[in-house]
Amino acid sequence: MNTDDTITIYDVAREAGVSMATVSRVVNGNKNVKENTRQKVLEVIDRLDYRPNAVARGLASKKTTTVGVVIPNISNAYFALLAKGIDDIAEMYKYNIVLASSDENDDKEVNVVNTLFAKQVDGIIFMGHRLTDKIRAEFSRSRTPVVLAGTIDLEHQLPSVNIDYEKAVEGVVSDLAKNHQKIAFVSGPLLDDINGKVRLAGYKDALNANGIDYTEGLVFEAKYRYEDGYELAERVINSGATAAYVGEDELAVGLLNGLFAAGKRVPEDFEIMTSNDSEIVKYTRPNLSSINQPIYDLGAVAMRMLTKIMNKEELEEKEIILNHGVTKRASTK
Secondary structure: OOOOOOOHHHHHHHHHHOHHHHHHHOOOOOOOOOHHHHHHHHHHHHHHOOOOOHHHHHHHOOOOOOOEEEEEEOOOOHHHHHHHHHHHHHHHHEEEEEEEEEOOOOHHHHHHHHHHOOOOOOOOEEEOOOOHHHHHHHHHHHOOOEEEEEEOOOOOOOOOOEEOHHHHHHHHHHHHOOOOOOOOEEEEOOOHHHHHHHHHHHHHHHHHHHHOOOOOEEEOOOOOOOOHHHHHHHHHHHHHHHHHHHHOOHHHHHHHHHHOOOOOOOOOOEEEEEEHHHHHHHHOOOOOOEEEEEHHHHHHHHHHOOOOOOOOOOOOOOOOEEEOOOEEOOOOO
């Protein structure tokens, strides 16, 4: 018997007095095994508590039934709910997921993806604020299928599931423009395509449609954190803005509390509209109005797309756009 604690297929075969190929057939449900042999092998598997090694099985079948999920921030409520949608569908299709956080660090993101490739995952679902050139290069080098969830690809190379962020922002900013001439655009880094190219375009479209001039002094970028939103409050007030569209819920909560600390009342003095409608928007006073997107469904649909690609099925659509709405709460009038 092995001196370490790991029971191998070799141990089972020796104990049952059969070949390793026979044990493999029993484990994989192959019918081409005599019933009394199958029972004997199953009894030994049970007694030794043998657990087949998914990676070792993958070497033979080229499948590990494991999917890698890359998430930029594991503590962010938006990405956590997205991951839940992925996990539920993965379980339905008998896939295990390996969750890996890049901590919003570009170099760590590359390392995380390469680690997942090394684990021979059957596919990857990538969630990130942007697709860097380094990440694109890693994806194009590998044959492992990749699907984007809540991440846009302006080059249209990878399958993805999103909402129409530009249209969503245009709609809510147009609504704010009914009562405000100075509307701040507050987002994560403009280097991220979703902010600098897509959401900002929606913001500009809304201003243009409402006869308001675009002013760079009303555009604020920060990291995707509560503290950054809080610290921005004073600058936003000094810009003369009386309303803001915010591209990330944690930033919006920070801005809300920063405004209160500066003596501003929401929504009487300042209106806030945020983006993701994650759970945290309901924990604030007042509750935050938000673009409403089906976060769980973004993850679930992405995982379903990935199962089709892994099974060599044809995708009806490569870029899926889910419906969005707007939930008005007490941070807007």
